[in-house]
Amino acid sequence: MERNEEISSPSWLDSVMTLLAQSLRVDLSARERLITPLFFAAIILLLFSFAIPEQDPNLRSRMMVAESQLAIFFALQIAFSRAFESERIDRVFDHLRLVPIESSAFISAKILHVVLIGAITMAFTGILSVILQGQELAVLADPIVLGGSFLTLLGLSGLGVLLAAITLRADGHQILFPLLYFPLSVPVLLSSTEALVLWLERHSWDDTLRGWSVILIAFDAIYLTMAILLGAETEPS
Amino acid sequence: MLEVKDLSFAFKNRPLFQNISFETRAGQITRIEGPNGAGKSTLIALVTGLLTGGRGNINFLGASDYRTWTSWIAPDANGIFPSLPAIENLQFWLQIRGRTTSHDQLRECLTFWGIKGEWLQNALPTAKFSTGMKRRLALARLQLESTKLWILDEPLFGLDDAACNQFKTMLSRHTTSGGAAIIVTHDARLFDGLKYQSVTVGGL
Numbered sequence: 001m002e003r004n005e006e007i008s009s010p011s012w013l014d015s016v017m018t019l020l021a022q023s024l025r026v027d028l029s030a031r032e033r034l035i036t037p038l039f040f041a042a043i044i045l046l047l048f049s050f051a052i053p054e055q056d057p058n059l060r061s062r063m064m065v066a067e068s069q070l071a072i073f074f075a076l077q078i079a080f081s082r083a084f085e086s087e088r089i090d091r092v093f094d095h096l097r098l099v100p101i102e103s104s105a106f107i108s109a110k111i112l113h114v115v116l117i118g119a120i121t122m123a124f125t126g127i128l129s130v131i132l133q134g135q136e137l138a139v140l141a142d143p144i145v146l147g148g149s150f151l152t153l154l155g156l157s158g159l160g161v162l163l164a165a166i167t168l169r170a171d172g173h174q175i176l177f178p179l180l181y182f183p184l185s186v187p188v189l190l191s192s193t194e195a196l197v198l199w200l201e202r203h204s205w206d207d208t209l210r211g212w213s214v215i216l217i218a219f220d221a222i223y224l225t226m227a228i229l230l231g232a233e234t235e236p237s
Numbered sequence: 238m239l240e241v242k243d244l245s246f247a248f249k250n251r252p253l254f255q256n257i258s259f260e261t262r263a264g265q266i267t268r269i270e271g272p273n274g275a276g277k278s279t280l281i282a283l284v285t286g287l288l289t290g291g292r293g294n295i296n297f298l299g300a301s302d303y304r305t306w307t308s309w310i311a312p313d314a315n316g317i318f319p320s321l322p323a324i325e326n327l328q329f330w331l332q333i334r335g336r337t338t339s340h341d342q343l344r345e346c347l348t349f350w351g352i353k354g355e356w357l358q359n360a361l362p363t364a365k366f367s368t369g370m371k372r373r374l375a376l377a378r379l380q381l382e383s384t385k386l387w388i389l390d391e392p393l394f395g396l397d398d399a400a401c402n403q404f405k406t407m408l409s410r411h412t413t414s415g416g417a418a419i420i421v422t423h424d425a426r427l428f429d430g431l432k433y434q435s436v437t438v439g440g441l
Contacts, residue, residue: 009305010335022318022329029320029362086318094287095316099333100304 009100019101019109020116026086027117033082034117037075041125044071049132060133061200068129069193073156073185075121076114080160081177083114084168093168107161107228114157122153144199148192151216155188158223165230188223191216238263238386238417239284244293246279253279257293259436261386261417266408266433269421275439277421278312281390284419285309299385305334308384312391312421315375319364323352323374326363330378338381350377351400368395376404387411387418393427401426 010018027033048067087093096106126140126149139145163180167173195212202209238261245255253276261267269277282288284295285307297303317326324343331338347358350373363371372395379387387408393401405427408418412431420427 009302010333014335015333018329018332022333025325025329026318026320086320089319090317091311091314092316092318094311094314095309095330096333097287098285098304098307098309099330100302100335101333 012102012105015101015105016109016112019106020112023086023109023113024116033079033085034120037079037117037121038124040078041071041075041121042128044074045125045128045132060135061139062197064129064133064135065193065196065200067133068125069152069189069196071125071129072118072122072152073189075125076118076153076156076160077178077181079117079121080114080157080164080181081174083110083161083164088168104228107165107230110161110164111157111224111227114160115153118153118157119150122149139200142199144205145196148196148199148213148216151213151220152188152192155192155216155220155223156185158220158225158227159184159188162223162227162230165227187219188216191219238298239419240294240296240298241284242294242296244280244283244291244295246276246283246291248279254438257436257438259434261419261434263385263415263417264412265417266412266428266431267417267419268428268433268435269419269438270435271438277438278390280438281309281388281419281421285388297386303386306385308379308382308387310375310379310387310389310392312394315371316378317363317371317374320362322359322361323347323357323363323366323377324359326374327378327381331381334382336382343381346377346381347374349380350374350403352377369397369400372396373400376400376407380407385416387416387420389418390421391423392420393422393424405431 045067048063052063084093087096127137130137130140159181163177163184167176167180170176191212195209195216198206198209198212240260242258244257246253257280259267269280271277279288283291297307299306316330318329321329324340324347327338327343327347344358347353352358352370352373363374366374372392376392379389379392392404396404401424408420408427409431411418
């Protein structure tokens with residue numbers, strides 16, 4: 001076999017796409033990783049619909065946002081806590097540290113991966129919640145609802161990857177992750193829930209709605225930036 | 238290719254080894270020797286950069302990112318995605334290094350390492366592989382990566398005699414064609430008939 005003396009490193013984008021494709025391949029080969037968050041979200045929504053069967057029609061949109069946010073929050077916590085699971089096995093992560101890829105490419109691929117998985121979970125949860133609350137499915141096609149949901153997903157994904165990376169080598173990873181994730185996700189959840197409820201109730205872009213949206217975007221930026229910057233810590237020094 | 242100078246490491250203020258110096262040039266094999274617990278794997282981890290905190294100098298003499306021309310094998314793991322078959326594992330590790338390798342080349346290499354047939358190569362998740370087969374897969378990856386410097390910690394772990402001989406042949410070809418290797422192993426058979434320099438760790 002010929003030795004390639006001048007092996008060029010793949011570009012940053014190629015690295016991201018290769019890592020993303022591999023994460024999805026691993027997910028598809030172990031389908032319980034995909035199904036578990038969906039199953040969990042469905043159980044939460046069903047429990048809510050049985051526990052609160054009759055309610056004021058005016059409260060329904062508020063209830064729909066609250067229960068779907070809660071279901072997404074817990075379902076994604078399961079997905080995020082396993083974000084680095086395949087790299088923890090057989091020292092794959094150490095092997096990745098010794099191939100010529102930038103750590104920011106690794107973290108970016110992980111964020112894209114969890115956003116993709118999160119989008120599937122979110123779409124499933126949204127549709128089920130709308131059906132169970134007797135709302136119009138068209139509400140899910142509202143650009144503000146879609147945008148708000150996507151920003152929620154971005155913020156939670158940034159935080160999820162950040163915490164998964166921080167706790168990657170921690171012995172108490174399974175306990176540490178939720179302990180950090182629950183309190184730190186409050187700003188994202190609170191601002192997105194308030195913004196979505198305001199929009200569904202009033203359908204007007206007022207100052208209060210703008211204020212909550214700015215808080216949501218600010219925390220998205222903070223968590224995503226922190227997640228990518230933390231990538232530098234994973235490189236060999 | 239690699240210069241290690243006065244490398245010392247202490248674990249919780251207890252010195253593990255002190256002032257280790259060696260140089261590995263093209264075509265050279267460096268054998269790291271020492272009893273259990275002497276710090277051989279720690280030395281390898283320091284050299285690769287997986288572990289920090291040592292005192293001394295480690296200089297890779299070559300292209301700026303040493304990771305483009307070095308490969309590593311861990312003593313206790315193979316860096317394999319257990320839910321994926323052998324071919325998909327190889328494809329990923331080569332692709333992430335920017336290498337393009339044909340399906341036929343991958344099959345040929347796996348067959349050389351005794352992982353034969355469509356089912357073993359492309360269907361069975363590697364989690365079902367035996368310890369030796371996983372190591373064979375890691376060595377197939379090493380062969381396909383075709384890097385200049387191999388940093389190998391117990392590469393013969395779990396291998397049968399036939400695979401050990403295959404690895405020895407591969408190592409010999411590697412150094413003959415200008416490659417170098419740093420190897421930790423307690424199996425002296427590997428070095429029978431091969432020229433190597435010895436670095437002893439421990440004795441503190």
